[in-house]
Every structure is written in structure tokens, then in C-alpha cells.
Amino acid sequence: MRIGTLGNGLMAEALAGQWVKAGHEVMIGGRDRDRAVEAAKRIAAAGGSRVEAGSLVEAAEYGEVVLLAVPAEVAVEVAGLVAAGRTVIDCTNALDHRDFTLAQPATAEAIARAVPGVNVVKAFNLAADAVWRNPPSGLGVPICGDEAVDVVAGLVRDIGGVPVAAGGLVRAKLLEATAALAIGIWVGGGDVRGMFPSLGDAFGAVLPGES
Template sequence: MRIGTLGNGEMAEALGRHWVRAGHQVMIGGRDPGRAATVAARIGATGGSMQDASKYGKVVLLALPAEVAVGVLTGLDLAPGTTLVDCTNAFDHGDFTLAVPAMAESISQAVPHVRVVKAFNLAADTVWRDAPQLFDGAPLGVPICADDPAAADLVGRFVRDLGYLPVPAGSLARARLLEATAALAVGIWVTGGDVRALFPPRAAAFGTTPPTT
């Protein structure tokens, strides 16, 4: 499958490397096509401008700083039905509060003709670069929020390409919860806490009769 990335930073390189290894064709897109080409050469991809990457295939990874993401997207000509994978986080790095309360929804409103999927926002690029890893003996779960089931399933395939497990997390309206979770988790990590200790196993949380979905 052909995947374009909007951005040529660490997230685009980390995820793109694994997708190339899985047999996908990847184009790294950047405002500086020369830099994008350099990153692409390191992972066996091709490089180009962001406009080139936005038209490269039916899947586009949005790997730009959150503060410029919407502006860049509205200046591109994304094809209707494109699956746009949003891995951005918009929070204040001073106190780890949300700078934008619903980043994925804002993106969807800016480009309503594409299928926005929120994924890959809960971990740093190093987690994706070093994939697959086991954490307490189990592979990482990657929450996915989307309104389009087919788009969510497609992104689940990309998660599995890294050796991790896709975790359906509901509609795109729930992506704001993922974004808030990222802000909360990073704030805890930087003070030396461990967020894994915050959540009991499902059975312990709900008793012997977990709620149905």
C-alpha cells in the first residue's frame, strides 16, 4: 500500500521505517523536499514535498506539530476518502494541559472529505522506532478512534505491522479522551511516575460481569 507522510520528523521516520519493512511504499513529505529525501533514504522510502506526499496514496500520516497541522492540511488538496492518520498531541509542555481540547475533531472539521483516524499518539517516537517490544511480557496496545470502521481496520493493520495490537477505542469524538490521556501520561512520566500502575485489569475493574459494549 502507498502511504504518504506529512512531516519528515522522528514520528514519520520511526513509523515509516516499519511500514517499508512490511512491504508498503512510503513517501516522506516535508516543507524542505531535500531534508525529506534525506530521511526517506535512511528508511528505504522516497521523498517529496508535502503536496506530493498528500497525493501519493490513499493513506496519509499527519506527523506535524499540532499548532501548524490544520493550516497545512487546508492548504493541500487531499483526495476525498483519503485515510488521514492523526498522531498529533496539542498540549502545553509547561504544565501538560491541553492547548486544543479536540485536535482530531478540529482536523476532521477542516478537511471533512477525508477519513480521520486517531492513533499512535500515546507513545514517543522511540517506542515506535524500537518496535516490537514487550511490556510486562505483552505487546503494546495502540488505541484507535475513528468514525469509519474500514479506515479504523486499515490503521489496525498498520499497528500490527509494528508488532503491536490495535485497540478499538470508539468514535472520533472519543479521540479527545486519547489526547487528554497523552497529556496526563506525559505529565506523570516527567515527574517519575508510572502510568501502568493506574489501571487495574478489566475483571478487577468491573467484577465478574464486565459491561457489554
Template sequence: MRIGIIGTGNMADALGGRWAAAGHRVLFGGRSPERAGALADRTGQSAGTLQEAAAFGDAVLLAVPYDAVAGVLAALGAADGALRGRLVVDCTNAVGPGFRLTTGTGPGAARTIADATGARVVKAFNHLPDSVWRLTPPAFADGPVAVPLCGDEEAALDTVGALVRDLGCVPLTVGGLDRAAYLAAATAFLIGLWHSGHDPRTLLPPFEVVTA
């Protein structure tokens, strides 16, 4: 699969590197040609402009801080259709001070990106930090990591599900793009717990207890 990655930070590095190792062709595009080139050199892949990453292949990973999304989309020319109809994987987290969503009561990040671009957006990979995605594979004592996916198009969800499996993880479709806001809110809550030194797993009973 050919994957364009918009961004040159930790998530771009972690996911792009793992997909490259799995045999995919990856093109890194960012506002810094030097950083994009460094990622390409490290992973044996390609670097290009934002526009080239947006037009590259089967899927585009949007991997920039959420507060930079509007500027990146403007630089990309998203309003003019640069991402229209493209499969965009949104791994952003709109989390601000106090671990609150900066999207407030409005549309969630994924819906906002979809409306701004006309892209086929799937929310995925936002619920865990880059350090987990660098594991080979991302798995713990209970088994491989499950990756929740939110999207409105079955074919797009299938494609992203294949990318999840190529990391050694398990895709878990949890609803349409309207559910992405709930996933984002849950992630913000989890981030707050982790930063305060709490293990979120202690909040939940074993599955066997719930289903008994």
C-alpha cells in the same frame, strides 16, 4: 500499501521506517525537501512535496507538531480539498505548557483536522513516543503494545488496524472520532506523569483484579 507521510520529524522517521521495513511503499513530504530526502534515503523510499504526500496511496500520516498543523494544512491547500475523502492518520498531540491541551474546551485535534480537511481521520499512534515505535516489535513484559484507534468509518479503522499489526502491535478500536479528545487528554496526563518521573502503571490494578 502506499503511505504518504506529511512531516519529517521523529514520528515520521519512526513509523515510516518501520512501515518501509514491513514492505510498504512510503513517500515522505515536508516543508524541508532536504529533510524529506534524507528520510527517503535512509529508508530506501521516496520523497516529494506536501501535495505529493497527501495524494500518495492508501493512507496519509499527519506527523507534525500540532501547533504547526494549521500552517501545514494551509500550505497544502487543505481548504481547497487536497485531503478531502482521504484517509488521514492523526498522531499529533495538542499538548502545551503544564501538559494541558491547547485545544481547551473546543473540538479535539482529530475533529478539528477532519472539519478543516474533509478527510476520513483516524486518531492513532499519539499515545507513545517515537522511541517505542522504533522497537522491533514494540512489546514489553506483558506483551505487544496495544494501539487505541478512534474513527468514524469502519473501512478506515480496518486499514489503520492493518498498519498497527504490521508494526507488531495490537489495534484497539475505542470509539468514534468524538472519543479522540478523551484519548488526547489521557495522553497529556500520561506525558505529565512521565516527565515528573512517575510510572503510570502504578496507578492501575491488574486486569484480573478489576474483572474479579
């Protein structure tokens, strides 16, 4: 599959590196072509030969699937470069770093409204780039979307993750809020991982089950 990244930062490089290793063709796109070239070189040096660099426009045109990995405040504008019929993976989190709340809720939904015909899928927003550089086997990756969810689920599996169906795009705001909550707790010194030790047991009493 041909994948373009809109952005040449840490998240784009981490995920693109894994997809190249899985056999996909990737173009790293950025406003600064030199930075995109450097990111592509690092991916190639790490064992990924099927990677090249270009502008944001070139990467948007290149990818059947496009990873949107730019600051959230420009996400809607940059997503407008993607043609109808293609799939955009939104991994952004619009955080207000003063109190770790959402600065602009529902970025994924805003993209879908602003760019008609593009399949927007929310995924990969709950972990930092360091996780995606060396993802643990079996890591659950929630996905929200109305179209092309199966395509993104395949890309999750390609990096050793487990796709978790999290509902339609209308639920993407919940993924974004979950990221804000978790990051705020982590910055405050809390143990986010310890919050969900056995969700099956926790919800078993309130969810309908077999009698």
C-alpha cells in the same frame, strides 16, 4: 499500500520505517525537501528500499493513507492538503508544555470539520518515536475513528501491534487527554506503566458481567 507522511520528523521516520519493512510504499513529505530526503535515506539504510521523498503536497497526493506528523498547531492547516476519500492518521498531541495540559483539545475532530470527505483516524499518539522504532510485540494501540478504522488497524498489526478499538472520532479527545496526562506524570518522575497493572480486575467490580 502507498503511505505518505506529512512531516519528516522523528515520529514520521519511526512509523514509516516500520511500514516500509512490512512491505508498504512510503513517501516522506516535508516543507524542507532536503530533510525529507535525509529521512528517506536513513529509512532505506535501515533496510527499507520502498521509500522516497517529496514535498508535503506530493506526499499528500501519493498516499492512500497519510500520516499527519507535524506540530499540532499547524495540523489542521496541513491536513487540508489531503484529498477527499483518503485516510488521515492523526498522531499529534497539542500539549501546553508549561503544565502538560491540552493547548487545543480535539485536534482530530477539528481536522474532520475543516477537511470534509477525509477519513480521520486518531492513533499512535500515546508513545514516543523511540517506541515505534522498535515496537514491542503485542503493544496495544488505541484507535478512534468513524471510517477507515480497519485500514489503520491493519497498519498497527503490520508493525507487530494490537489494535484497540477506542470508539468513534468523538472519543479522540480522550486519547489526546490521556497522552497529556501520561506525559505530565512521566515528566514529574511518576511511573506511568505502573498505573495500569490489571485493569481487568480493577473494572471487573463495576462492569456488567456474567452471573
